[in-house]
Amino acid sequence: MYQLKNSRRGKLSLNTLFIVLFCAILALGSPGTVFSGEISGATAVPDHITLTWASDPSTTQSIAWRTDINMAGGQVQYAEAGETGSWPRETEIHTTGGAGLVTPLGDMNIHAVMLTGLKPGTRYLYRVGGEEGWSAVHTFTTAPRNIERFKFLVFGDSQSTSYALWRATLHGAYGANANAAFFTNVGDLVDQGQDYNQWNGWFNAAEGVIDNIPAMPITGNHEYYTAERGRTAWPVFFTTQFKLPQNGPAELKGQVYSFDYGNVHFVMLDSQAGEGAVFVPDMLEKQKAWLEDDLQNTRQPWKIVFMHRSPYNNRLNRDNGHIRAAFVPILERYNVQLVFTGHDHVYARTYPLRGDAPAVKGSGTVYVISGRSGTKTYPDNVARNWDEFFYDPTDEPNYLTVEVQGDSLTVNSVKLSGGLIESWSLCNKPAGE
Ligand SMILES: [Fe+2]
Numbered sequence: 058m059y060q061l062k063n064s065r066r067g068k069l070s071l072n073t074l075f076i077v078l079f080c081a082i083l084a085l086g087s088p089g090t091v092f093s094g095e096i097s098g099a100t101a102v103p104d105h106i107t108l109t110w111a112s113d114p115s116t117t118q119s120i121a122w123r124t125d126i127n128m129a130g131g132q133v134q135y136a137e138a139g140e141t142g143s144w145p146r147e148t149e150i151h152t153t154g155g156a157g158l159v160t161p162l163g164d165m166n167i168h169a170v171m172l173t174g175l176k177p178g179t180r181y182l183y184r185v186g187g188e189e190g191w192s193a194v195h196t197f198t199t200a201p202r203n204i205e206r207f208k209f210l211v212f213g214d215s216q217s218t219s220y221a222l223w224r225a226t227l228h229g230a231y232g233a234n235a236n237a238a239f240f241t242n243v244g245d246l247v248d249q250g251q252d253y254n255q256w257n258g259w260f261n262a263a264e265g266v267i268d269n270i271p272a273m274p275i276t277g278n279h280e281y282y283t284a285e286r287g288r289t290a291w292p293v294f295f296t297t298q299f300k301l302p303q304n305g306p307a308e309l310k311g312q313v314y315s316f317d318y319g320n321v322h323f324v325m326l327d328s329q330a331g332e333g334a335v336f337v338p339d340m341l342e343k344q345k346a347w348l349e350d351d352l353q354n355t356r357q358p359w360k361i362v363f364m365h366r367s368p369y370n371n372r373l374n375r376d377n378g379h380i381r382a383a384f385v386p387i388l389e390r391y392n393v394q395l396v397f398t399g400h401d402h403v404y405a406r407t408y409p410l411r412g413d414a415p416a417v418k419g420s421g422t423v424y425v426i427s428g429r430s431g432t433k434t435y436p437d438n439v440a441r442n443w444d445e446f447f448y449d450p451t452d453e454p455n456y457l458t459v460e461v462q463g464d465s466l467t468v469n470s471v472k473l474s475g476g477l478i479e480s481w482s483l484c485n486k487p488a489g490e
Contacts, residue, residue: 099125099165102190105260106268110239111300114200114271114318115177119169119300122185122192123260126157126164133170135183138196144182156297160253161284169300177202195268200238204319207238211457214245214399215259216279217431222454224262226430226473230456231266233475237458238318239270243399243427244277244328244365250292252284260298274299275325276312277365277399281332289332301325306347308337313344315351321461322357324348324393328366328380341383348384352391358485359461360393367398369424371405371447373437381413388422394483395466396424397457403438404428404455404470404478406446413443423483428455428470448478 103122111119120133130152134145155166168185175181178201184194200207210230215223231237247255260267280292296311305313315324326348327333330341337343352360368381388396389411409421416422424443428450440447448470455478458469464485470478 098160098162099123100190101125101128103131103168103186103192104264105256105298106185106192106195106264107260107298107300108197108268108271109273109300110271110316111171111302112173114238114316115202116175116199117171117173118175118181118183118197118199119171119271120183120185120197121167121169121298121300124155124166124168124186126166128155128166128168128187128189131155131168131170131185131187133172133183133185134191135172135181137176138180138182145184158253158294158297162253162257167297171300175199192268197269197271198238200318206460206462207319208234208236208458208460209318210234210237210240211397211427211459212240212242212430213404213427213455214277214279214402214429214433215242215431216245216248216277216433217258218248219432220258220262222473223259223431226454226456227263227266229473229475230458230471231270233471234458237270239273240266241325241363241397242272242274242430243363243397244275245279245399246274246277246295248279248433249282249284250276250280250294251282251290253294254284256294256298272299273301273316273323273325275363275365276327276329278329278332281329289335291333291336306343309340309343313347315355317355317357319461320357320463321359321361322352322355324351324360324362326362326364326384328364328377328384328398330379330383341379345383345387348387349390352387352393358464359395359466360391362388362393362396364396364398366400367424367426368396369407369410369441369443371401371403371426371438371441371444372435373439375401385413385422392420393422394485396422398424398426401426401438402429402433402435402450404446404448404450405438405440405444406479406481407443408445410443415443425457425468427457428478430454430456446479446481450478 105123107121133149136146155168180198281289302314303310366377405426407424408415411421434451467482
């Protein structure tokens with residue numbers, strides 16, 4: 058059983074440099090800027106280097122990167138940071154060729170390697186590439202075996218007309234939270250997920266963060282959209298580039314998955330039945346059966362679920378009743394404490410709910426719509442009677458920090474410029490304590 062502690066409003070300390078950067082971005086790239094795509098195709102030298110976990114965060118590290126189509130293979134060189142002696146100590150050779158993508162920027166290969174047998178709680182140096190060219194040296198850190206306290210970052214929809222604001226939000230969040238273990242996106246990372254121009258802007262903006270801490274994102278409806286208005290496709294650009302756990306239901310592997318970090322079981326769902334059912338007709342039914350089994354088998358005290366469309370939404374003429382009907386009974390049956398969502402580009406937190414109503418004290422599921430980390434806002438978001446807190450971030454983007462320490466979990470919703478929208482906590486104590 059857990060309890061909601063008092064929320065508070067306040068101000069975090071302002072980062073002067075960051076505000077200057079933010080003002081410059083507002084001046085140069087105000088909403089309405091036409092996204093033209095950044096003209097940079099892949100070369101022999103790796104870029105778009107992306108860390109994820111496809112397996113145990115304490116002993117493995119997945120790394121993906123992009124090259125031109127001529128680079129059939131590649132290598133990862135790595136060593137423990139601070140080790141004396143020659144660099145690198147280990148080389149993981151990948152010679153099977155990358156996944157070829159045909160894009161408006163030219164054909165390219167997406168390469169991926171999963172390092173295994175790593176030491177828990179250890180910082181490593183690494184670089185990717187080969188004789189034709191190496192990336193700069195980056196770092197990653199494996200999860201400790203016993204984690205007393207950790208933090209992760211959550212970003213609302215980053216889909217944009219220009220990815221400068223996403224760059225500022227991501228880098229600002231990471232700069233203020235360099236101890237974050239990883240970050241997540243709640244879907245709609247880009248405006249048209251089957252148009253590589255969009256990913257080019259997104260990955261270029263993420264450089265410097267996504268090569269240092271893992272990204273564990275989910276799909277939104279826009280990951281299914283092509284450059285041709287009104288057309289959808291299966292989100293293969295997403296699953297090709299993000300090497301995520303393959304423990305989801307058949308046909309949804311890599312976009313529906315779960316993993317553990319510390320004392321939290323994370324479950325990532327795909328709520329895009331409207332876009333995806335034409336390809337996998339029973340995608341919600343498949344997820345319901347998998348979710349039931351997945352939650353039944355975890356022994357982690359915290360259970361946190363991510364999905365793009367919220368069962369309890371805020372846009373005036375939206376109602377995600379089909380998502381509510383599909384997932385809420387299962388989330389309640391297994392006492393999921395917290396659900397992060399997106400889609401409405403608003404920051405809103407419900408009361409702990411059970412049966413569509415505020416739960417008795419010490420129970421219920423809190424649903425958080427995470428805000429926005431890109432340029433897009435909506436004029437018709439409204440507070441609902443299930444909301445305990447509501448803020449429409451039309452002034453500037455925001456991000457969330459989530460810190461877990463034992464039976465305590467604290468969420469801060471923070472503006473790009475550093476202002477604190479709200480801070481609130483959950484306490485997950487066994488009944489009777
Ligand atoms: Fe969306």
